[in-house]
Amino acid sequence: MTLHFEDLDTETRFGLGEATLTEAEIVAFAERFDPHPFHVDPDVGDESPFGGLVASGLHTYCVCNRLATDALFGDLAFLGGMGVEELRWHRPVRPGDTLTGTTGVMELRASESHPERGYADLYTEGVNGDGDRVVSWTALGMVRRRDAAVEEPRGATAGSDSRK
Amino acid sequence: MTLHFEDLDTETRFGLGEATLTEAEIVAFAERFDPHPFHVDPDVGDESPFGGLVASGLHTYCVCNRLATDALFGDLAFLGGMGVEELRWHRPVRPGDTLTGTTGVMELRASESHPERGYADLYTEGVNGDGDRVVSWTALGMVRRRDAAVEEPRGATAGSDSRK
Numbered sequence: 617m618t619l620h621f622e623d624l625d626t627e628t629r630f631g632l633g634e635a636t637l638t639e640a641e642i643v644a645f646a647e648r649f650d651p652h653p654f655h656v657d658p659d660v661g662d663e664s665p666f667g668g669l670v671a672s673g674l675h676t677y678c679v680c681n682r683l684a685t686d687a688l689f690g691d692l693a694f695l696g697g698m699g700v701e702e703l704r705w706h707r708p709v710r711p712g713d714t715l716t717g718t719t720g721v722m723e724l725r726a727s728e729s730h731p732e733r734g735y736a737d738l739y740t741e742g743v744n745g746d747g748d749r750v751v752s753w754t755a756l757g758m759v760r761r762r763d764a765a766v767e768e769p770r771g772a773t774a775g776s777d778s779r780k
Numbered sequence: 781m782t783l784h785f786e787d788l789d790t791e792t793r794f795g796l797g798e799a800t801l802t803e804a805e806i807v808a809f810a811e812r813f814d815p816h817p818f819h820v821d822p823d824v825g826d827e828s829p830f831g832g833l834v835a836s837g838l839h840t841y842c843v844c845n846r847l848a849t850d851a852l853f854g855d856l857a858f859l860g861g862m863g864v865e866e867l868r869w870h871r872p873v874r875p876g877d878t879l880t881g882t883t884g885v886m887e888l889r890a891s892e893s894h895p896e897r898g899y900a901d902l903y904t905e906g907v908n909g910d911g912d913r914v915v916s917w918t919a920l921g922m923v924r925r926r927d928a929a930v931e932e933p934r935g936a937t938a939g940s941d942s943r944k
């Protein structure tokens with residue numbers, strides 16, 4: 617069954633699966649998207665402010681976004697995201713660290729200007745093997761309403777609804 | 781010459797280079813990190829709220845982060861990022877779109893608790909070939925001060941400075 621806006625609630629938290637970041641993955645991601653020495657050079661050592669190689673924060677965010685997508689979106693009538701609030705990197709992630717975490721809906725608002733659309737604020741946090749939080753963010757998502765009488769316009773964005 | 785906190789100013793904007801997102805890259809990124817049908821299925825067509833395949837917003841962000849890194853960070857004594865404010869996706873990015881944009885420092889604050897460290901808020905926006913903005917965000921970066929008398933502690937995070 618496909619989940620629509622009306623099926624979501626702000627009480628349920630979903631546990632994430634696990635992902636382990638290898639040194640090769642950390643370096644490959646950062647070479648492509650975030651090539652600072654402390655993300656791409658396994659021998660950076662004491663020249664790194666982190667005392668060695670750490671994953672790009674973008675990499676940590678992307679890996680945990682995949683875990684959240686698997687946990688939450690499988691059958692959701694998701695219309696896309698408008699953006700992210702308060703993406704934060706709390707602790708470094710190092711090669712071999714295994715991440716997991718939780719995700720869930722924090723706030724739901726029906727659109728005033730688009731009757732086929734609802735807004736869902738989705739909070740996700742990733743933790744390391746010690747249970748310490750390493751990344752967190754709130755995604756601003758759009759979800760189709762079940763009773764939508766009108767088709768969603770193409771290239772949907774926030775449209776005329778204001779953020780708050 | 782390595783640029784330190786004292787060398788930054790809030791007046792200068794830097795132009796980004798260009799990057800073109802191919803269909804294969806869009807699909808490969810999304811399969812790994814953001815596997816929604818409208819990011820991974822080239823034949824999604826009318827089932828997509830965007831009327832076809834569009835890049836994951838995370839992909840657009842990562843590609844433009846690389847362009848910003850190349851433009852700004854080459855010789856910067858960068859100590860890492862604490863997070864991102866107001867990451868926004870303004871328009872869909874489709875296969876073949878070429879992105880460019882601008883980046884620059886919006887605000888600078890010396891740390892009160894870490895004399896070797898300064899905070900730099902870095903605003904970046906990516907635009908498509910029509911000059912329309914597709915993504916924007918403000919990165920919360922840490923930069924070493926030239927007159928730093930003390931070594932930065934390992935595993936540096938925001939420490940005891942509050943965000944505002």
